[in-house]
Amino acid sequence: MGLNLNLNLGEPGKHYVRAYTPGDDFYAELIELHRDLSDEQSVQVNARLILLLANHIGDLSILREAMAIARRDL
Template sequence: MTLNTQSNLARPDDFYEALIDMHRDLDDAQSQSANAQLILLLANHIGDHATLLEAMRHARDGVADVSARNGKARPLAA
């Protein structure tokens, strides 16, 4: 399975709003736990190890790109 990085949400604004609502009234630890649970649920749904590894690489690269744009040092690759 190839990772689809193109826009694929039928209602992206509604999804974003629901994602923000999921975190409403949660403290930082609860918010992190909710994110972790969501990630694991979606990873289980995807199921393909190679696709999940590719997604993790994209996510890490995205964080590094944001850090570089903000003038911070880019983290070393794992």
């Protein structure tokens, strides 16, 4: 199983009227996470979040694929 690049955000059991709503909700919460942080603190919170989510995913092949896609075209 490879990296899922299809829309996959939501809360279990919650039904959304529009498919993009969970993405909008996540983006708003991500912006709120950074509110009132310095640039250095913002970098730190991003690094912590990445490590927490990477640990949750756990599959190194999926993580390698995600890193390659994230770096592509930079």
